[in-house]
Amino acid sequence: MELGEFGMPQAIAQRQEATVSHRVNFWGRPSGGSTVSWDYESQKWVVKRPDDGSPALHRTVRCEVCNKALHYAIHSVEATRRRQARRRAGAYAGLVVLLVSLVSLITLEDSGAIRIALTATGILVGAVLGWVSGLAAADDMGVTGHGAAWPGATKHAVELVEPRPEELPELVCALCGHREEFPWGSHYRKGFVRKQYQAAATRLENHACRRA
Ligand SMILES: [Zn+2]
Ligand SMILES: [Zn+2]
Incomplete structure (x- = not known):
């Protein structure tokens, strides 16, 4: 991860x-x-x-x-950036707890029940904290x-x-005005947006045009 x-x-x-x-x-x-x-x-x-x-x-x-x-x-814009930074810090802290717990698990010599329980708790807390904070940092607007x-x-x-990126022109049929929707935004993976755009462009090419 x-x-x-x-x-x-x-x-x-x-x-x-x-x-x-x-x-x-x-x-x-x-x-x-x-x-x-x-x-x-x-x-x-x-x-x-x-x-x-x-x-x-x-x-x-x-x-x-x-x-x-x-x-x-x-x-404000500045306060929003601060909030995002704080949550990213939370995500890193969670990962550190997770990693320390994993290392502790691997190096267990005396498999005391308490130590195993503590380690398992650390893994769980670290994973949850890291995951939620990371998601939230991306989500915080x-x-x-x-x-x-x-x-x-x-x-x-x-x-x-977000405004539509210029490299993705609108997909509208010049003849009948048929429009194909497609997603964009920095919260999507680049590959996903490209694929969706290509699929929408193909749909436009093959649409049942009322004027053709
Ligand atoms: Zn409502
Ligand atoms: Zn058309």
């Missing part, structure tokens, strides 16, 4: 678009292998951050699905409240919308 697997932190700007999403299903839907997925209904939200050094702003968004008022704290800054399927999720 390396920290790079947690993905790059997202682009942080003082004013940027985000989506607020309401989770529709309560239980995760099996989506192949050991993963489950949740369906979200999304609405747009423009996040305006306070100036660096200013305290977090408190904003309320009303969910269009359940009409609940959602209160979020919005942190400086908008907190309702679990928004933590990974996992919360009832309401906030996600930043």
Whole structure:
């Protein structure tokens, strides 16, 4: 496991678009292998951050699905970077605990029950701490409240919308206006985005055009 697997932190700007999403299903839907997925209904939200050094702003968004008022704290660009750095430090600390415990396990001479138990606890704590902090560092966009800054399927999720990269032109049929959607964003792996884009381009080529 390396920290790079947690993905790059997202682009942080003082004013940027985000989506607020309401989770529709309560239980995760099996989506192949050991993963489950949740369906979200999304609405747009423009996040305006306070100036660096200013305290977090408190904003309320009303969910269009359940009409609940959602209160979020919005942190400045600088404070968001600090939060990400703190969580990355947590991830490293977790890895250190994990490694020390593993070394201790390998070098066990007297297999005392207590020492084995301590070592096993260290491995578990280290793994969980490292994993959660690492995920959270990649996930933290400086908008907190309702679990928004933590990974996992919360009832309401906030996600930043990154502008579409210039090297990925829109996929729209010039004749009929048919559009193929594709994902982008620094939180995806580069290879994944490229593959999805190629697949979308192929779908556009083969679409049943109403004008051709
Ligand atoms: Zn809602
Ligand atoms: Zn067409």
